[in-house]
Amino acid sequence: MSDSLPAGLNPAQREAVLYLGGPCLVLAGAGSGKTRVITQKIAYLLRECGYMGRNIVALTFTNKAAREMDERVKTLVDRKLAKGLTISTFHALGVRFLREEARHAGLKPQFSILDADDAMGIIQELLATTDKGWLRTVQTTISLWKNALLDPDGAAAAASTKAEIEAARVYRSYAATLAAYQAVDFDDLIRIPALLLEHNEEVRTRWQNRVRYLLVDEYQDTNVCQYRLVQLLTGDRAMFTAVGDDDQAIYAWRGATIENLAKLTTDYPGLKLIKLEQNYRSVQRILAAANKVIEKNPKLFEKKLWSDLGVGEPIVITPMDGEEAEAESIAMRISAARFERQGQWKDYAILYRSNHQARILEQALRNLKIPYTIAGGQSFFDKAEIRDILAYLRLIANDQDDPAFIRAATTPRRGIGQGTLQTLGQYAAERQIPLFEAVFEQGVDALLQPRQLESLRTFAQFIQRMQWRAGRGAPDGSKPASAEPAGVLLDDLLGAIQYERHLYDMFDEKPAQTRWQNVLELTGWLKRKADEDGMTLFELVQHVALVTMLERGEEEEPDAVKLSTLHASKGLEYPHVYMAGVEEGLLPHLGKDDEEGDPARAAESLAIRIEEERRLMYVGITRAQRSLNLSWCRKRRRAREDLVREPSRFIEEMGLGDAKFPEDEATRAMSPKERLGMLKALLNKGG
Structure with a gap:
């Protein structure tokens, strides 16, 4: 059965691909071909071992790595054979899990996902401060607690310093706010599935029957929550391959724990350990220097990289x-x-x-x-001013988008504060409806002050007018004769919300000017797309989802x-x-x-x-x-x-x-x- 494997695999790689006797840890040194091992193992499971694509899950940490794996697998096996195969990040799997299990998680199916900026905005309101350093500290502390599977009670018990005690207080209010909004943050995408699998036998059985084999890349970068998720998905069968390198564990500051590699050996006594030590990247002089440096660290596992690419130049x-x-x-x-x-x-x-x-x-x-280019620089589409405008466009296109509602309703400021949104969110959660819809229900009248209601309804009615002009029908079923051009709507939107004035009110002249130029660059790009492709505003917003493809530079550096x-x-x-x-x-x-x-x-x-x-x-x-x-x-x-x-x-x-x-x-x-x-x-x- 193993004859179909490519001849290019070295003995250690081949052993890692073929091993199916239980849990397996592949200790993969830098440049040792770990992606090849993972993709060849997926192909082996599909072609030779009778696994269905829908029963195999491969997890990694970046979209780029997931795309690379997916593309490689497509060159190795027939598409029909790989149907249903999941190759994704931990967080993407978490989204899929929560969409399917929303009812069990106490969420509505259209629950919202808050990104770091959305979460920071809530924390800023709760702390009532503009101290960016303190805000980042609290946000990071809450994130680390979530990654360690600590709820607000657990965090309060663990807090020992004055700063931690304050962060734990904010964590409790933050969690309550998210629950009221029917929203989750980035960390919840892994934390909630792990807790649900832990405490709900029906859900646990369903997912363990579905995930018959699990592969995890960069295992040294997992945190406590991710480790527990892997355990719960694989269950007693423990059919998984973890690929990692203790010498490349560099993310402790964001919750990753190198101890997860050692923990595998105690939690799974029958764990198979396979070392990939042949490096296909570097000359021997470079590897010798790397080996000498890392040998000064206490070793979880002995490993020494070597290469047959020649000695190379002196360092x-x-x-x-x-x-x-x-x-x-x-x-x-x-x-x-x-x-x-x-x-x-x-x-x-x-x-x-x-x-x-x-x-x-x-x-x-x-x-x-x-x-030159700078790796990891801020994406154009991650800039706050760009996200502000896109929030309006998202809400006009889909008024069930609660994070877009929250961001647009509060930027620029229009008298809609955190308390107003929290009350509205609680009402919407009880009624299982979006925030936008809740604004117009009579039941909310008794919960808010007239001034709060006026601010909310004025904003929501403005969004409805923009929807009408963009070609969407009104609640009474009437429809406009035709949609106005997207370019006209974009200009009118910026004018109506007075966004340029907002920037100059919030920032000094030079940064305000830079931010406004970014907004004009965005709207100019959107107008060109609308003109070239004849798109309505709704179609344009859907197309913006493909913007990340532009950021990849067509896959060419x-x-x-x-x-x-x-x-x-x-x-x-x-x-x-x-x-x-x-x-x-x-x-x-x-x-x-x-x-x-x-x-x-x-x-x-x-x-x-x-x-x-x-x-x-x-x-x-x-x-x-x-x-x-x-x-x-x-x-x-x-x-x-x-x-x-x-x-x-x-x-x-x-x-x-x-x-x-x-x-x-x-x-x-x-x-x-x-x-x-x-x-x-x-x-x-x-x-």
């Missing part, structure tokens, strides 16, 4: 006097190296620990006219140097990598000491932070395929002060006996051809 370490010199040196070296190698800009990546390092690197690249934080670089690879700021205090980033805490506990916390920072360094090193350049600064400016820096301990830990240590000047270690490239770069800078 280059460059000390610099300051961050400006460092950025200029990196930009010049990239320009020279590209000229010498006759390669592409996208072969090069600059990685760094913190976002604040990017600005000066961008400036150096611009000075040399080097194209531009020819540009990639700037990225180390966290955002995980899962990616580049022929040539430059790591900036490899110095103590930055990498590792030590955080703030807890001066009020127990010294022993503080020391333990510091040791844990260093271990995670070391894993982050390991991730950065293993992004490089052919060459790796590290730089550090003797001085770095922070808050108008020049701080003396030392090279990162991780450089010494790499054991680089054959490393190249050029002088500060970027030209010292260059070949004649590189020097010519440098001259060309400087000429470009002058032109």
Whole structure:
């Protein structure tokens, strides 16, 4: 039966694909072909083992990874054979689960999903503050509690500091608000299914019968809630394959727990452990450095990466006097190296620990006219002003969209506050109707003050007028003769809600102007789409759902140097990598000491932070395929002060006996051809 497997699998990969004797942990080192193992195993289950597509679920953490897996599987098996196969993120599976089990979860079928901005707005109202730092702290704390399966009572019991006690108080009110809105947030998409599976035998049996085999990617990134979800979906059969790497666990700050890998060995005594140690990405010198660094960490599982791609170039370490010199040196070296190698800009990546390092690197690249993109930058469609306008359009197209109602009703401010919406939400939940519909019911009259009712109904009537003009019929069944052009409606919408004035009231002139230009860019794009394709406003709003396809750039990366934080670089690879700021205090980033805490506990916390920072360094090193350049600064400016820096301990830990240590000047270690490239770069800078 295994003869149909491709010959290209190495022995460890082949063993991982074929093993079906129970729970299996595939310890997959960086660049070891884990996606190939997962997709080949799905194909094997479908082709050789009699599994139906509808009984296989594969989970990962990003839409990009899920798309890649799905596309690979489609090349391996017939579409009919894969019918019903689920390859998705944890959160997408959670949405599907809650849609099907809404009644058992105490939700209406059209429950709303709040994103981080929607949730932050509720928390801001509850705290009655504009302190962004405090708001983020409370939101993060609530998220971590949810990921640890703590409800408001559990959070209150666990809270030990003044900040945690306040966050627990807000958590209780926040949970009540979401329940009244018939809404869930991002964390609830996993938390509620896990709790429902735990406590409802009917639901648990139904899903365990459906999910006959489960595959989970990046298992080291799972949190307590996700671990429990996997347990409950697989049940006593425990037919699953978990793929992960303890050396790449870098997300503790958002609730991921590396202990989940070790927990598998205790919860499943018969667990099969398979190690993928052959790396298909990097030359041996790079892997040797990565192995030396990570061996300093306590090991859950012994693992050593190796490669047959050759020894490779010596790793280059460059000390610099300051961050400006460092950025200029990196930009010049990239320009020279590209000229010498006759390669592409996208072969090069600059990685760094913190976002604040990017600005000066961008400036150096611009000075040399080097194209670049920034990984993990804010999407245009995630900007608050864009989301505000899209909320109006969503509500006009679908007045059952409660999150859109909440956002549009409160932006710009029009006398509709959190208390008004909470009362309306409770009424709508009892009646099992959308918020928009509840506004017009007589039953709500006794619950709200006349002023509150007037604000709500004035807003809702405005939305109805826009719906009529867009071609939608009125509640009495009448319909307009024709829909007005989408461009006209967009202009009238912006004018009616006075959004430009709202921006200038909320922000200083320059940021307000930038935000307004973003809005005009959005509406201009929508108008062009409407004109080109003859779309009504309703059709246009439906089409906006495809906007994320535009953000993927048609699946083709531009020819540009990639700037990225180390966290955002995980899962990616580049022929040539430059790591900036490899110095103590930055990498590792030590955080703030807890001066009020127990010294022993503080020391333990510091040791844990260093271990995670070391894993982050390991991730950065293993992004490089052919060459790796590290730089550090003797001085770095922070808050108008020049701080003396030392090279990162991780450089010494790499054991680089054959490393190249050029002088500060970027030209010292260059070949004649590189020097010519440098001259060309400087000429470009002058032109």
